Amino acid sequence: MHNNSNMKFLFACICSLLFALSVRAEEASIALPSGESLSFSRYAAEGGDLLLWFASERGLAPEEIQAARDLAAMGIEVWQIDFVSAFFLPQTNSSMDGINAKDVRAIFDEARKNGARVTTYAVNRAAVPVLKALSGGLKQRMPVLLMHPHLYSSVDTLVGADYLSFGNLAGVDALILQPRRSAATPWASDQFDALRKDGAKAQLLILEGVRERYWVRETATEFEIGEGKRLAERIIEWRKKLK
Amino acid sequence: MIARPLHWLLLPALALCALAAEAAEFIKVERVTPPPLVLEDLDGKSHSLAAYQGKVVLVNFWATWCPPCREEMPSMQRLKEKMDGQPFVMLGVNSGEPAEDLAEFLKLVRADFDILLDGDSAATKRWKVFGLPTSFLIDRQGKVRYTLTGTTEWDKGEAVDLIEELLK
Numbered sequence: 001m002h003n004n005s006n007m008k009f010l011f012a013c014i015c016s017l018l019f020a021l022s023v024r025a026e027e028a029s030i031a032l033p034s035g036e037s038l039s040f041s042r043y044a045a046e047g048g049d050l051l052l053w054f055a056s057e058r059g060l061a062p063e064e065i066q067a068a069r070d071l072a073a074m075g076i077e078v079w080q081i082d083f084v085s086a087f088f089l090p091q092t093n094s095s096m097d098g099i100n101a102k103d104v105r106a107i108f109d110e111a112r113k114n115g116a117r118v119t120t121y122a123v124n125r126a127a128v129p130v131l132k133a134l135s136g137g138l139k140q141r142m143p144v145l146l147m148h149p150h151l152y153s154s155v156d157t158l159v160g161a162d163y164l165s166f167g168n169l170a171g172v173d174a175l176i177l178q179p180r181r182s183a184a185t186p187w188a189s190d191q192f193d194a195l196r197k198d199g200a201k202a203q204l205l206i207l208e209g210v211r212e213r214y215w216v217r218e219t220a221t222e223f224e225i226g227e228g229k230r231l232a233e234r235i236i237e238w239r240k241k242l243k
Numbered sequence: 244m245i246a247r248p249l250h251w252l253l254l255p256a257l258a259l260c261a262l263a264a265e266a267a268e269f270i271k272v273e274r275v276t277p278p279p280l281v282l283e284d285l286d287g288k289s290h291s292l293a294a295y296q297g298k299v300v301l302v303n304f305w306a307t308w309c310p311p312c313r314e315e316m317p318s319m320q321r322l323k324e325k326m327d328g329q330p331f332v333m334l335g336v337n338s339g340e341p342a343e344d345l346a347e348f349l350k351l352v353r354a355d356f357d358i359l360l361d362g363d364s365a366a367t368k369r370w371k372v373f374g375l376p377t378s379f380l381i382d383r384q385g386k387v388r389y390t391l392t393g394t395t396e397w398d399k400g401e402a403v404d405l406i407e408e409l410l411k
Contacts, residue, residue, distance in 0.1 A: 157371055157372065157373065157392060158272070158390065181309075183306075183309075187368070211308055
């Protein structure tokens with residue numbers, strides 16, 4: 001009996017793995033108000049849920065691409081947007097800060113067109129164009145997962161930090177995901193306060209035992225490697241916290 | 244699509260990434276009075292920065308999970324040995340970690356200088372430390388004279404020159 005249930009579990013795991021491997025990215029594009037055309041990877045699924053994934057200023061890591069495949073295999077469609085790669089930008093914060101808010105709004109509009117339940121996931125400085133685009137008061141609530149966002153305009157040792165102001169973020173329901181092992185962790189509550197000051201509903205979740213970009217670090221610990229492989233599952237868990 | 248890049252935003256990005264650049268530079272500070280620093284070491288002994296007035300002090304904020312912090316630890320140990328007998332003190336402030344993690348790390352790495360526990364990162368916040376490692380060189384009058392975000396070879400070159408200048 002016990003062996004039989006183990007076999008069933010193993011079979012289910014193999015099926016999930018094969019299905020995840022079979023999910024292929026489809027190249028899609030959106031015409032943006034600025035006149036540019038944005039190409040991105042679409043991992044199709046039919047559950048009615050859509051995750052808009054905005055890659056960090058460092059671009060996408062293979063582990064993140066795999067996580068998008070895994071999510072699609074679990075029924076969540078993913079549009080993975082990498083501005084740095086799409087527009088050949090340098091891998092810097094300023095590249096993210098220069099993204100036009102109207103263009104990002106057009107991405108949100110396109111995502112909502114078919115009535116999908118949209119959640120946004122933005123990594124590091126990608127939080128900036130996302131929040132700029134969502135400012136101004138939303139007609140419908142937008143759940144946003146912000147993986148170790150850097151919302152500073154300047155930092156000065158011994159003096160302090162200034163935070164970016166995004167205007168009216170009413171309707172933004174944000175969950176800040178802050179790895180415990182980060183120099184930014186003592187300041188996470190300040191970032192959280194900065195969002196709330198702009199009217200966002202914000203929560204803070206400290207991710208224990210991991211560092212920023214733990215899914216791609218050369219010096220990753222076994223725990224970080226494991227968590228990197230479970231990124232898709234974790235994203236599903238984090239999404240639930242915003243429901 | 245893309246507005247003009249704001250290059251000045253590169254600086255905070257670099258400071259915050261905690262993967263501090265190897266070629267970090269000392270920044271001269273105009274004799275700033277540092278925030279208070281009173282912390283305990285692993286044995287529960289309290290250390291106050293104020294008690295070291297009259298000595299040059301190196302305060303280094305670090306964490307065991309931060310590879311650049313670990314890399315500079317051996318050169319800090321060599322600096323300690325080099326400065327033996329001089330009015331010079333080193334305080335390593337471990338930021339935001341439980342004592343057990345630190346104790347495990349110190350079994351593997353030799354650090355004969357005082358390592359202080361800032362488990363709740365309160366001192367890290369008071370000192371406005373945004374990247375690790377961050378170091379402060381404090382003169383004999385108790386004023387901050389140099390800061391460094393990132394690593395250096397503490398037992399040679401500019402680091403030793405600056406410490407010797409402050410010892411004069």
